[in-house]
Amino acid sequence: MQATTLEELAELAASFAAQRGGLLPLLHAVQARIGHVPDEAVPIIAHAHNLSRAEVHGVLTFYHDFARKPKGQHVVKLCRAEACQARGSAAVEAALVRSLGIAMGETRGDGAVTLEPVYCLGLCAIGPAALIDGEPVAALDRENAAQIAAELLQ
């Protein structure tokens, strides 16, 4: 993650303003640069793209991949879709929540881990599945989930 001033954000926003459909690429660029799309960026983006703040906010909240707050050093995305549910993802989630000390959708206070839901990773037959820092992990159960959580907190 790189520190970015509001002026740099404004320059970045302006650089996408002439591009048709440039809002989504801009939001991805902001997230790639600073790890999330902060509240302070919304009016800057709205101004540069001649949109209302509500319109930018609407796009940000519609696409769950956009983070509004900084994420943890590690990000665990646990599948909550049907096939993984049928294979026991609720027990895996409970183990992760207990071991990490956070609820689904939260980041630990020490910034170590963020736990997020995701809906199907294409690993349905070998679920419950998750992405851990972008790497797919399958065949999760209570025990290996607790072990993974402990390793992430080391």
Ligand code: FES
């Ligand atoms: S339902 Fe979980 S990977 Fe498809």
